[in-house]
Amino acid sequence: MQLRLPLDQRIVNREPRIPSPDPRIASPESRTPNSVPPAPAPALLFVRHPRARRYVIRVADDGCVRVTVPRWGSKRDAAAFAEQQRPWIEKQQRRIERRRAHARAHPLPQEIEHELRHRATRELPRRLLELAARHGVMVTRVSIRDQRSRWGSCSRSGHVCLNWRLVQLPDFVRDYVMLHELMHLRRMDHSPKFWKLVAQVCPDFEAARAYLRASC
Ligand SMILES: [Zn+2]
Numbered sequence: 001m002q003l004r005l006p007l008d009q010r011i012v013n014r015e016p017r018i019p020s021p022d023p024r025i026a027s028p029e030s031r032t033p034n035s036v037p038p039a040p041a042p043a044l045l046f047v048r049h050p051r052a053r054r055y056v057i058r059v060a061d062d063g064c065v066r067v068t069v070p071r072w073g074s075k076r077d078a079a080a081f082a083e084q085q086r087p088w089i090e091k092q093q094r095r096i097e098r099r100r101a102h103a104r105a106h107p108l109p110q111e112i113e114h115e116l117r118h119r120a121t122r123e124l125p126r127r128l129l130e131l132a133a134r135h136g137v138m139v140t141r142v143s144i145r146d147q148r149s150r151w152g153s154c155s156r157s158g159h160v161c162l163n164w165r166l167v168q169l170p171d172f173v174r175d176y177v178m179l180h181e182l183m184h185l186r187r188m189d190h191s192p193k194f195w196k197l198v199a200q201v202c203p204d205f206e207a208a209r210a211y212l213r214a215s216c
Contacts, residue, residue, distance in 0.1 A: 042089055044082055046075050051156075053189075055081045059092035061148040096149050103148075120144050120164035128160060128178050135201050137182045151212070154181045156188065169211075176208030 045066045055078050056068040067078045082089065108116075125142040132139045140158035147163045154160045160181050166174045176198075183197040198205050 042082075042086070042093070044079065046078055048073075057082055057085055057089065059089060059096065059149065061096065061150075063093050063096055065089055092149075099148060116167055117144070117146075117164045120162075120167045124162050124164070124166055124174075124178075127174070128162065128182075131175065131178050131201075132182055135179075135182060137185050139182070139185070151177045152181045154184050156185075158185055160185075172204060173208045173211050176202050176205050177212075179205070 042063075042065045045064060046069055047066055048069045048071070050071045052068045052070040052073075054070060055073060058066045058068070060066060065082065067082050069075060069078045121144050124144055128142055129139060131137075138158050139160055141160070143159065143161045144164050145161045147161075151163045151166060152161060160178075162178070162181075166177060169177075179202040180198055183194060183201065186197055187194045202208070
C-alpha cells in the first residue's frame, strides 16, 4: 500500500495513495483566459488490481502516473478520477522535478553517499524491527531502497521498504515514517482510523509530517 509521505509512490502493495485535492493549487477551470494554457494531461497507466478497494493514483519517481483500478471499477471512471485529481498529480510531478534539480545541483560526494547507505542498511532495519516488536506488528522483510520520491512503503505481506535517506533525518521524523508504515500493516489506507492508529504510537506525528513537508 502506498502512503502519503513526501519522499514518497506503487500499487496497493506499497502504500495506497488516496490523493485529496489541494485547494492551494488552482484547477485548470479556475485559470483566467489570459493565463498560461493548461499543461497537456499526464499519460496514465491503468492497472487493475483485484484486491484494491478504491481507485488509487500514484506518481512514480520518473513522473509516470499509475491508476489502480479495483475489480468493480472501470477505466473510464478511473480516468475521470485522475482528471479530477490532476492538480494533485501535477503538484507531485513538480515536486519530483524540484528534487531532481536539487540533486543535480548539489550531488552528495560519492564516498559520503556510500557511507550513508551503509549506515542505513545497518541501522534502519534494526530500528524498524524494534518498533515493530514494541507495537506487536509482524514484519516479514525489510528492504532498504534508493527511492527518489518516497520515504517508505509496505505490502500486505509485511514487507517494508525504507529509503536509505531516512538516516539523514532527525530521529523523531525517521521513527514517524517507520511507524506510519507499520500502522499500514494494520490498516492499508489513510482513513481517520488509520491516523488514529498513527497518533497512538507516534503522538508527535504532526510535527514530523510538518518537517517532511517543509524539507521536500
Ligand atoms: Zn501512508
